[in-house]
Amino acid sequence: MIRIAILDMYEGHANQGMRCIRELINQWGEFHNLDVEWDEFEVRQRQELPDLSYDMYISTGGPGSPLESEGSDWEAAYFSWLSSVEAWNADPLKRDKKYILLICHSFQLVSRQYGIGTVSKRRSTSFGVFPVHVLLEGQQDIVFQGLNDPFYVVDSRDYQLTQPAFDKLAAMGGYVLCIEKYRPHVPLDQAVMGIRFNKYMIGTQFHPEADAVGMSMYLQQEDKKQTVIENYGLDKWQSMIDGLNDPEKILWTYSHIIPNFLNIGAGEKMGVPQPA
Secondary structure (H helix, E strand, O other), X not given: OXXXXXXXXXXXXXXXXXXXXXXXXXXXXXXXXXXXXXXXXXXXXXXXOOOOOOOEEEEOOOOOOOOOOOOOHHHHHHHHHHHHHXXXXXOOOOOOOOEEEXXXXXXXXXXXXXXXXXXXXXXXXXXXXXXXXXXXXXXXXXXXXXXXXXXXXXXXXEEEEEOOOHHHHHHOOOEEEEEEOOOOOOOOXXXXXXXXXXXXXXXXXXXXXXXXXXXXXXXXXXXXXXXXXXHHOHHHHHXXXXXXXXXXXHHHHHOOHHHHHHHHHHXXXXXXXXXX
């Protein structure tokens, strides 16, 4: 059996992320004919955290500031859990390593905690379907295998990680995987969009779980359409729909990043060789 823990960071807010993650796990398990069990843990409201009996952990995106929660009880519990996973993975006697995927808000929290860059509020919300550029390390990373350069992502965030501390990241066994689109005409730092923190933990500042078909149907509901138009304009809504319906954009990302992560996390249980 493959056991996966989903760490719900949405704090009770309505979202599409949890649905997308559940569906991805189910689709992946069915495709590989695996016995997959997954459990959800509500982190921010109830301080629920998984034990070390799981093979993989997916920590979701979520609302609010990744800066203002510093020192909170739920954050302390979250980082205590993370430390326990890291201690397990550092033990040479533990052969069944634990794999972690951090999405958006979780990515920003861990980046801030590790001090591997500057986490700050953006001048404006990043919302839409955008190109992301893969660095050389990303092109060679097994979780990013099969992605184009650029590839396209669903982005929805008010905060960002910039100015990565490359030396500190390298000392952890990590590296930057990808960065946001090149904007030479804009005098602002480029955001880091993906990082491998170490051999067993990877994170993205975008939403690799975004389901093109489901998200497109969701945004075409009249109330959701009007909300996007009121906040971002009709052109933004139309560009989102176009990006979601293009098979070489979000569908391509959806079908690669998390499935690749799950393949590696399942490891020897499904006959997949572990990364060197």
